[in-house]
Amino acid sequence: DIPSLQDAFAGKFLLGSAFTNDELLTEPDKQLLIKHFNSVTPGNVLKWDSTEPQENVFNFIEADAAVAFGVQNGQQVRGHTLVWHAQTPDWVFRDANGNLVSKAVLYARMQNHIQTVMERYEGKIYAWDVVNEVIDASQSDGLRRSLWYQIAGEEYIEKAFEFAHAVDPTVKLFINDYNTHEPAKSQALYNLITRLQAKGIPVDGVGHQTHISLYYPSLAEIESSIIKFKALGLETHITELDISVYSDNSQSYETFSDELKQRQANLYKSLFQVFLRHTDTVTNVTLWGKDDAHTWLRTFPVARNNWPLLFDERLQSKPAYWSVLEAV
Numbered sequence: 001d002i003p004s005l006q007d008a009f010a011g012k013f014l015l016g017s018a019f020t021n022d023e024l025l026t027e028p029d030k031q032l033l034i035k036h037f038n039s040v041t042p043g044n045v046l047k048w049d050s051t052e053p054q055e056n057v058f059n060f061i062e063a064d065a066a067v068a069f070g071v072q073n074g075q076q077v078r079g080h081t082l083v084w085h086a087q088t089p090d091w092v093f094r095d096a097n098g099n100l101v102s103k104a105v106l107y108a109r110m111q112n113h114i115q116t117v118m119e120r121y122e123g124k125i126y127a128w129d130v131v132n133e134v135i136d137a138s139q140s141d142g143l144r145r146s147l148w149y150q151i152a153g154e155e156y157i158e159k160a161f162e163f164a165h166a167v168d169p170t171v172k173l174f175i176n177d178y179n180t181h182e183p184a185k186s187q188a189l190y191n192l193i194t195r196l197q198a199k200g201i202p203v204d205g206v207g208h209q210t211h212i213s214l215y216y217p218s219l220a221e222i223e224s225s226i227i228k229f230k231a232l233g234l235e236t237h238i239t240e241l242d243i244s245v246y247s248d249n250s251q252s253y254e255t256f257s258d259e260l261k262q263r264q265a266n267l268y269k270s271l272f273q274v275f276l277r278h279t280d281t282v283t284n285v286t287l288w289g290k291d292d293a294h295t296w297l298r299t300f301p302v303a304r305n306n307w308p309l310l311f312d313e314r315l316q317s318k319p320a321y322w323s324v325l326e327a328v
């Protein structure tokens with residue numbers, strides 16, 4: 001019987017995993033989630049296209065099952081996500097003629113969505129990714145030109161946090177993004193949060209997705225990006241960690257070689273050592289899945305083998321699992 005990961009990190013930070021609802025249908029998958037993780041993140045079913053596919057027509061069948069799983073097992077549940085440019089239905093942004101709606105209409109829809117979803121899981125979801133992937137460092141104001149932005153500018157981000165805070169001021173409200181180790185992106189995110197804080201917008205935490213690979217980025221870059229946000233007094237969550245074995249989209253391996261296994265194990269260990277140096281702000285480290293059969297990296301960015309997580313396709317512990325334990 002192998003050691004429990006959540007126990008190994010007890011008193012340091014919560015150890016989390018994303019999961020898909022099909023994992024709730026098989027006992028071995030469920031037991032692995034329950035044993036090793038004290039935080040869980042529904043991977044898709046809390047997204048807008050899942051919970052409100054048509055205006056004011058909410059469907060909580062899948063979301064209810066996902067959240068209930070975590071609650072029943074005494075796990076913290078991270079809510080992912082309220083406002084995003086992807087996996088969001090087009091109706092949110094358009095009128096009956098297909099034209100973009102006014103700010104007022106957009107905000108009414110946003111508020112209705114945030115309020116309805118957050119109220120349903122009040123007391124069950126402890127932290128929400130209020131906005132996801134809003135940064136584009138190539139823009140002068142650092143903000144992605146999503147439909148949200150095209151209609152409302154930066155203000156939509158303020159509204160999202162204000163609406164969420166009004167529903168439940170005790171829930172931790174996060175801003176989540178990828179490639180936050182990149183200096184320009186990290187700076188753009190930092191600048192945004194500084195502007196929000198100056199206006200009194202209630203942001204509690206920064207989420208670093210941390211979809212990385214064996215090749216990129218460096219540990220130093222990751223550590224710098226964690227340290228950078230300490231100045232803002234925010235909590236830090238690592239929200240979507242995985243380590244791809246590829247450096248570019250054209251590669252595809254038949255097998256997971258012993259050499260790759262060892263390199264991945266070494267990197268996981270060093271990475272967790274970084275997180276452990278910053279437990280003053282890092283309070284949750286969540287992997288984007290528990291096992292290599294349930295990883296989005298087998299479909300994104302292309303369909304191919306990949307082995308980014310701590311357990312293999314048969315739910316057996318990988319060298320990466322053992323090396324993470326050694327980091328403590």
Ligand code: XIL
Nearest residue numbers: 043044080132133178209240295296
């Ligand atoms: C991914 C899911 O894991 C996939 O199942 C889905 O097809 C696409 O989205 N950043 C995020 C997550 O914030 O929501 C994404 O999840 C992975 C990248």
